[in-house]
Amino acid sequence: MAKADLKVIGLKGIMPRYVVAGGTKIEFGEPVHNLASYDNDGLADVNSIVLAAADIPVIGTSNFCGVSNKTSTVVAAGTIAEQWLPCALPVPDIGRIRGLGSTQASVDTLTELALLIMDKALITYNATGGADGGEGYTIAVTPAADVNGLTIVGGNTNLKTLDVIVDARAYCMDVT
Amino acid sequence: MAKADLKVVGPAAIFPRYFVSGGTAIQAGEPVHSVATYSGGEASANTMVLAAADTPVIGTHNFGGVANEDSKNVAAGTVAEQWLNVATPAPCVGRVRGKAEVTASVDTLTELALLIMDKVLIDYNSTGATDGGQLYTIKVAASADTSGGTLVYGNVHTQELDIVIDSRAYCLDVT
Numbered sequence: 458m459a460k461a462d463l464k465v466i467g468l469k470g471i472m473p474r475y476v477v478a479g480g481t482k483i484e485f486g487e488p489v490h491n492l493a494s495y496d497n498d499g500l501a502d503v504n505s506i507v508l509a510a511a512d513i514p515v516i517g518t519s520n521f522c523g524v525s526n527k528t529s530t531v532v533a534a535g536t537i538a539e540q541w542l543p544c545a546l547p548v549p550d551i552g553r554i555r556g557l558g559s560t561q562a563s564v565d566t567l568t569e570l571a572l573l574i575m576d577k578a579l580i581t582y583n584a585t586g587g588a589d590g591g592e593g594y595t596i597a598v599t600p601a602a603d604v605n606g607l608t609i610v611g612g613n614t615n616l617k618t619l620d621v622i623v624d625a626r627a628y629c630m631d632v633t
Numbered sequence: 634m635a636k637a638d639l640k641v642v643g644p645a646a647i648f649p650r651y652f653v654s655g656g657t658a659i660q661a662g663e664p665v666h667s668v669a670t671y672s673g674g675e676a677s678a679n680t681m682v683l684a685a686a687d688t689p690v691i692g693t694h695n696f697g698g699v700a701n702e703d704s705k706n707v708a709a710g711t712v713a714e715q716w717l718n719v720a721t722p723a724p725c726v727g728r729v730r731g732k733a734e735v736t737a738s739v740d741t742l743t744e745l746a747l748l749i750m751d752k753v754l755i756d757y758n759s760t761g762a763t764d765g766g767q768l769y770t771i772k773v774a775a776s777a778d779t780s781g782g783t784l785v786y787g788n789v790h791t792q793e794l795d796i797v798i799d800s801r802a803y804c805l806d807v808t
Contacts, residue, residue, distance in 0.1 A: 468644060470643035470644045472643065474785070475749045498778070499752035499775030499779075501750035501751050501775075504750050546725070548724075548725075549723075549726070628724075628797075629800070629801070
């Protein structure tokens with residue numbers, strides 16, 4: 458776990474998200490998503506969110522649910538308690554998520570940064586990338602697919618941070 | 634008609650929507666949409682109307698939002714031509730809040746939790762209000778993936794439900 462890996466900048470909403478007991482503890486600043494699928498009946502087969510344990514958001518694979526706005530409460534075992542966890546959701550295509558570049562040496566000059574602008578990106582998940590050995594989340598500096606749900610729109614070469622916006626389709630699975 | 638059936642919570646824009654004269658009077662808190670279809674980019678209908686069906690269905694309705702004021706009406710009680718201020722929630726982030734269609738279905742966390750992330754609609758009941766007019770609630774039963782609301786939150790004490798609006802519900806002719 459790593460606190461404040463990601464921040465939400467600009468237009469956003471704060472929304473309580475449902476979390477069931479037993480999952481990995483969520484620190485504020487960590488991304489969450491929902492892995493429900495739908496079978497033409499509108500029914501979600503999963504009703505809760507979880508801490509991202511993969512690069513996200515991939516359009517059509519998960520429902521992006523924002524960035525945690527507080528640290529989750531936990532049970533004695535250290536896993537999460539059932540709760541409504543406030544999450545910050547950037548308005549699609551307008552609000553931004555800010556995080557360190559996954560390879561900071563790739564974003565320390567304007568020439569490098571400029572080559573990334575408008576690229577489709579993901580939040581990179583590193584299971585042991587946090588300063589405490591827990592998960593770390595950064596912004597991928599290498600685009601992989603057009604179905605990546607983020608678009609790089611800015612950055613800071615001094616801080617090696619990148620800003621991304623979220624595609625509306627990344628909030629909604631079953632979108633073609 | 635029923636006042637304040639629905640509320641918009643969180644990021645939203647208030648903007649004027651065009652209504653022609655003659656439609657059903659609109660109370661603040663009632664949902665409006667357009668049923669225009671497109672050919673060559675031209676809308677077959679240029680006006681919003683009070684929803685008279687479960688809404689928003691992706692590919693059928695252009696969701697307009699929730700009326701932020703009562704409509705001005707002519708003597709007959711129908712809508713006068715006007716620009717009516719409507720609250721339009723930011724897609725996927727702003728929320729529409731309303732009573733559950735069946736309140737007994739959301740009075741425990743166990744019941745509510747099973748509805749989270751389901752695709753649902755705003756329910757239209759033409760005579761459900763206390764004055765015998767239309768009533769709008771949030772459906773508690775999902776029916777199709779094309780339902781333009783996603784249930785994200787609720788209050789088991791007030792039996793209210795919150796939905797976010799799919800960006801595609803604002804845009805007809807999007808597949």
